[in-house]
Amino acid sequence: MPECRWQKSSYSVEGSNCLYVAAGESDTIMLRESEQPEVILTTTQAALRTFIRAAKAGQFDHAAKANR
Template identity: 65%
Template sequence: MRTHHWRKSSYSSQGANCLYVSASDNATIRLRESDEPNTILTTTPTALSALIRSAKAGQLDHLAKA
């Protein structure tokens, strides 16, 4: 069983609702939230970069209004 080295986001506070990230040698990025540590999202650097660019550009703002 492989152990992941999780790093907490610098934007996360000291309390709950923290985001953790783990990058593996095979170009896979894993994300998890402190409230649900057993739920892990897996993505690639390219896909995560596209998501971040879209969020920064405001292209996902309509989702918060739902």
């Protein structure tokens, strides 16, 4: 895998549990978490955009409540 330029999310604070994002080849977006940087999730820009919009709209709130 080519060297990536990882950028920390502006919503992450100092310390652990930071989300990093990098552009991959073509339309690919790569995501990793600071506690397990060797685990990399990949998706497309369109799929990530759809997921973020759904999360902002509260479509996953029931999942957070179920884990309490």
